[in-house]
Amino acid sequence: MSRFNASVLLICAFVYSIFISFNQIELLFFVPVVFLMLCEYKMLFKVLKKLLFLNFFIVMIFLVLALQGNMEEAVNIYIRTNLIILFNLLLFSHSNGFDIVRALNELRFPTQFVSSVYFTLKMIQTLNEEFIRIKHTLKARGFRSGTSMFAYETYGNLFGHIFVKSIRKSNALKDSFELRGFHGRIYLINNNKLSIYDAILLLVVNLVVLKVVV
Amino acid sequence: MSCSINLKAVSYTNCSKEIFCDVTFNVGHEEKVAIIGANGSGKSSLLKIIAGLILPSQGGVFLFHNEMKSLKDFRTFRSDLGYLPQEVNDHFLCPTVIEDVMFALRAKGENKDDSYRKACEILEQLGILHLENRIIYELSGGEQKIVALAGILITKPKILLLDEPTNALDEDAENRIIDILNSIKKSMVIVSHHKAFIDKLTPTIYKLNAHGLNKI
Numbered sequence: 001m002s003r004f005n006a007s008v009l010l011i012c013a014f015v016y017s018i019f020i021s022f023n024q025i026e027l028l029f030f031v032p033v034v035f036l037m038l039c040e041y042k043m044l045f046k047v048l049k050k051l052l053f054l055n056f057f058i059v060m061i062f063l064v065l066a067l068q069g070n071m072e073e074a075v076n077i078y079i080r081t082n083l084i085i086l087f088n089l090l091l092f093s094h095s096n097g098f099d100i101v102r103a104l105n106e107l108r109f110p111t112q113f114v115s116s117v118y119f120t121l122k123m124i125q126t127l128n129e130e131f132i133r134i135k136h137t138l139k140a141r142g143f144r145s146g147t148s149m150f151a152y153e154t155y156g157n158l159f160g161h162i163f164v165k166s167i168r169k170s171n172a173l174k175d176s177f178e179l180r181g182f183h184g185r186i187y188l189i190n191n192n193k194l195s196i197y198d199a200i201l202l203l204v205v206n207l208v209v210l211k212v213v214v
Numbered sequence: 215m216s217c218s219i220n221l222k223a224v225s226y227t228n229c230s231k232e233i234f235c236d237v238t239f240n241v242g243h244e245e246k247v248a249i250i251g252a253n254g255s256g257k258s259s260l261l262k263i264i265a266g267l268i269l270p271s272q273g274g275v276f277l278f279h280n281e282m283k284s285l286k287d288f289r290t291f292r293s294d295l296g297y298l299p300q301e302v303n304d305h306f307l308c309p310t311v312i313e314d315v316m317f318a319l320r321a322k323g324e325n326k327d328d329s330y331r332k333a334c335e336i337l338e339q340l341g342i343l344h345l346e347n348r349i350i351y352e353l354s355g356g357e358q359k360i361v362a363l364a365g366i367l368i369t370k371p372k373i374l375l376l377d378e379p380t381n382a383l384d385e386d387a388e389n390r391i392i393d394i395l396n397s398i399k400k401s402m403v404i405v406s407h408h409k410a411f412i413d414k415l416t417p418t419i420y421k422l423n424a425h426g427l428n429k430i
């Protein structure tokens with residue numbers, strides 16, 4: 001479980017990402033990331049592995065800019081992108097998605113928007129589980145991916161299966177709405193407690209903002 | 215004995231295929247009725263007809279002696295009906311156990327503190343208060359069924375409609391569900407293909423087939 005308040009995470013993610021995106025890199029920009037690295041040191045390896053994977057795409061942008069002779073800009077964008085991604089990965093390393101819904105609710109986003117985000121996440125989770133189940137079935141039944149007609153037919157069936165499943169799930173959800181008296185709002189219990197970690201995170205992110213603005 | 219549910223010559227056709235016809239039966243006040251049948255015999259569809267989720271092709275459905283002519287008619291009795299679907303995952307509308315159990319009360323306009331207190335009471339009764347703050351989707355199948363049952367029982371429905379309540383559960387979880395259902399004094403229609411489970415709940419058992427319901 002995360003030691004941070006979900007609303008604080010969401011605000012910090014938004015503010016930090018925006019301010020870093022539009023400014024030249026400064027040493028102070030590393031402070032929030034270092035702080036999070038210290039807080040989430042147990043997750044660090046997992047997060048860095050994800051970052052490394054994402055770097056394949058960032059390197060492409062870097063190469064395009066570098067080859068155009070814009071070396072300084074290329075390095076700047078490379079570091080900024082990595083900082084933003086690393087910051088967000090560390091922030092949400094414990095997230096199961098639902099805490100983002102909770103944060104939206106706590107931040108007084110419209111109730112129907114909060115419900116829509118929640119049910120979208122729920123549907124993604126359900127379809128992901130279904131996809132993993134089908135993947136295991138294909139493996140168990142000796143299917144090998146390739147470029148043959150059979151493989152493409154199988155992919156088509158797989159897509160069709162998930163599509164039908166999603167329609168069935170939507171209908172089941174509609175039934176649940178009817179049965180349980182849903183009127184466009186889910187009711188969540190807010191957690192308004194702030195820990196010392198939240199306070200420090202807000203402080204370091206604010207320092208970044210002040211540095212940029214002043 | 216006053217009747218909670220009456221079905222009169224109900225038939226159901228899906229995609230031009232007749233699933234069952236001429237189903238007539240009554241469920242009395244606080245009576246437990248079980249329906250068994252082969253796969254595809256229409257047990258779940260029958261339960262959905264009683265729950266007001268689908269309409270029968272023919273025949274009449276009566277709740278507390280009122281005929282339900284359209285799905286809208288069921289809205290008056292919605293809080294009297296508690297329906298547990300086969301896939302409980304479809305039932306949940308909130309991320310944590312306590313929030314989902316409280317949901318129906320809050321949707322009816324009850325305040326947060328009262329809803330919370332009542333939800334805790336029902337969780338305690340069902341022996342799952344320790345799961346209060348857990349994310350529902352991380353619970354086991356048996357725990358999810360009990361949480362779903364808690365979400366239904368909190369509104370104090372007069373009729374419980376349970377579709378395969380012990381589907382894919384281990385023996386311990388099944389026994390727990392049996393104990394809970396035996397302790398509840400309400401009209402119940404239980405659909406299952408698990409005869410041993412049904413025998414522990416009620417002596418009133420019907421078998422559904424294409425030609426109707428036969429009492430066993």
